[in-house]
Amino acid sequence: MNRSVLLLTAIVGVVGSNSLVLSPIAAKVALSLGAESPAGVMTAAALYGLGVAAAALVLAPLADRFGAARSLRVALVLLAVALAASAASNTVFMLCVAQSVAGIGAGVAIPALYTLAAQIAPKGQEARVIGTVLTGWTLSMVGGVTLSAYVADFFGWQYVYGGLCFAVFAVLVPLARMDLPKQLASQSATSPLTALKVDGIVPALVAVALLGLGFYGVYNYLGAHLEVNLNRPVRDAGILTLLYGLGFAGAMAFDGILDRIPVVRGLAGIFALLTGFYLVLIWASSSYMLLLLIIPAWGILEHLGLNLTVGWLTRLDPAQRGAIMGLNSAVMYLSVFVATLVYRPGFTTYGLAICGLISAGLSLFAVVYVLQSRRKTAVPTAVV
Template structure:
């Protein structure tokens, strides 16, 4: 497995987080930018390709499907060839998918290109999370993983508004051209980062990885955690615009509030390293459940929603961070396969959560959705507690 050289002098008795962590943060930012790019510009894409917006969003569904499938069935190759090598290959494949998206003359080709991009993402994400756990100095695991996770904040706070601005100025295709160039730059940064190669490991099948003690309940917790997030997040914008009568710009501010909360948590990640992750995870999930209850109560007030969504981002960062710590620590030789299962479960939960919560939203008020999410978080806390035992 690939390992990053951590021979960096300690400062004040603490080993510094390797600079390579910032490269991984940028990789997450690039991946997140593509994941979030299509939704805001879907009307422009629909007009350009002579299709309806729902038809255009099938490209987003194809991206999710490709991500889930490759993460589950190809994530195990990370253990065989090393996370750095697989990350470089995935970024090159992602660049191909993005370039295909930019050049697509008809909708089916855009869908196919996003399927390719999803396949690349399904390898890249578990490779990044595996690398983050490999390079983390002892005692600073949570800080290192938390730093890498702030890439999602970059894509949400900077990537989405920047994509909208680029689309207004130069058209939607230019978004994918810019992200393609950024992906190639990130691939070069991964390639030339100081690294020490180790002997190749063994390929682990998904079923074998699933059999590792503690993996199954933690994946159940991941499924509940992610279904709750995507199920609620998918319909906040419609609730604010249609049911509260706010302008579309209010949706962007909500996204920024969540992203700022998610990113601000990185400054507190060092506190996570002082406690056992097995004890923390059920408690964090219970806190997230409480925030969902607050969201249900605050759903009629935009100002209150901004505050609650900030707290939501803060708590979700901790939940995702500690969940990744738990999973990567279960069996270092099978980290790639385990993280592949994690990414696959995440995108399956995206599909299930969006579909299930959409049915509930169509038949009732938005305030029902956070309460349903709170119930899922109680299930996640229970699964995390079982995994600890």
């Protein structure tokens, strides 16, 4: 496999670890920092998502002018500083500030990573390469989040963020030496406004939002559910995340097929299956063993949905790929922010089952929406 693809995959794993790690260790962090509940600590996750969204809108388009590789290097330095500050936090407020800054770094890094993946992919193999890079999220779950749950349990949550800081510097060294594409996609300024004028982008972004809201509305409260409602230790959340990650990685077997199927039809199918999954989750949420059985299927479906939405967006306008992928990250991480806040009252009152019900409704709406969008909006011919 191409060394550049492997490096980008590893970087996705490191960046993704921070965006996912707080949920399974929220109970430990809350106890250490004197928060009223694990759900209160998740405010830091919401602010991280808001930081990603803001940076993806304002700063990610700069990759079209200065190059995605250069943008990625600067973003990772900022992320490392924010992770060090997270490890040193002694109040919830300090953690929220540090995670907001981490969000800014990730908001530039993630669009740059997806842009680089599209740039280095051979023609006709975009979904395969993007799918491989997306499996970095599996690394973040299997190697990052799962390990972090054990580290938090036995050593303390501060070591989790300290380890992530070290991991960022570990990938920065080979990134500085790697010969990545340096071409500038655009000689003129791009922005969210110019990207929003691209034909087909609005339905694609709505699909991203619905995918993100459904996922994070459940995932962000999964760790707290196990701790508070099922009386399970933090490490059990790590096992669930491990199984999700294995499902996410296993979906790579289908990435080649995605290059040949209509993206809208494929997304409609994935959202239909997600609707079914969330309905099953309502029934399974009262049993840890049932959750263990169904969680790998969630990983498979999320991988395929993410690959299809990213592939759709990267093909719309290569000259504005940085701005477009910035919008993608902004929408996805606004979903983190919105889902964390909107789902919280329901989770606090009714538990994880109501979160599954809301996500099922969103996924069902997504099925109808993406099918209607095919009739109203142009979609790249390579994926129709």
